[in-house]
Amino acid sequence: MQSTLPPSATPCPPIAPPPTLTAAPTPKDYAPGTPQADLPTATLRIITACRTVTLKVQIASTGPQQEQGLMGRTDMPQDEGMLFDFGRDDAGDTFWMKNTPTPLSIAFISADQRIVTLDEMAAFDDQTFHASNGPYRYAVEANAGFFTRYGVKVGDRVEIVKQ
Template sequence: MRLKSISFAVLLSLGFLSLAHISCKEDKKNITQTEVIFKKEGELQIYKTVTDSVIVALDIELAKTDYEIQTGLMYRDAMDTHQGMLFLFDNEIERYFFMKNTRIPLDIIYINADKKIVSFQKNATPFDERSLPSNAPAKYVLEINAGLVDAWAIAVGDRIEFTE
């Protein structure tokens, strides 16, 4: 009789643990990241080197703090064509970006301290954690929607100007 009571208690406990595990698992599935909305913090123009004419003007969000730089455009579902994020660094070194938790494909433009474009990574794949190097020292990095480097015929040597 005592063995049956213990067995019943063990089975009952296992049942509750299973329900608790399923319940916790369900709760984790329902957790979603809130989408981050674009916040205009400045304006940026890209100039063609040869003609010194404006290729395009953009509204930009700035990434200046460590947190903003680490987060970048993560958790966003879309960005308008004439919007971008400009990363501002204190020094000019070779940069490495990746697309962890980034939902939208991007063109990543690397810019030196003289505000001249030194390289870019086109059509960066969402969620890809491979390193996307600048291959040259860069002080600024501009992220825009994928395909716009080609659509706007942006080239190495073109320059930027921006205001906060």
């Protein structure tokens, strides 16, 4: 994970270690899926008040890709995630964790590439629906605690560098 300090910024608190997570019980009807392969990729640069954090992401831009998301993925490197590109501002879609064994963090990002909402999502929780507090064009899922760990806040800017 690359983290750099902008020249004009004050020093940030140290980056916290990844959280230790308790595994969620596996539902009886859970059947592991196959993680999506061959999706386009990008690098996200999240510019906070005192550092730039990078995250490698797969891009889900079609309905079927977005519906599957990270379902069935049992682990994910700390510096990876998935970017959902809706191609338009949308405040109506929600996210859930059906068949998702890995707890995740989510950031909703506006068309002008500012974070509008941050949330945490528990593994296998198909009862809670996670929504943005405002219009968004993108959502990015990363490992649980990722955004908190790096001090990412609502209003931080995101740059999407497609490969």
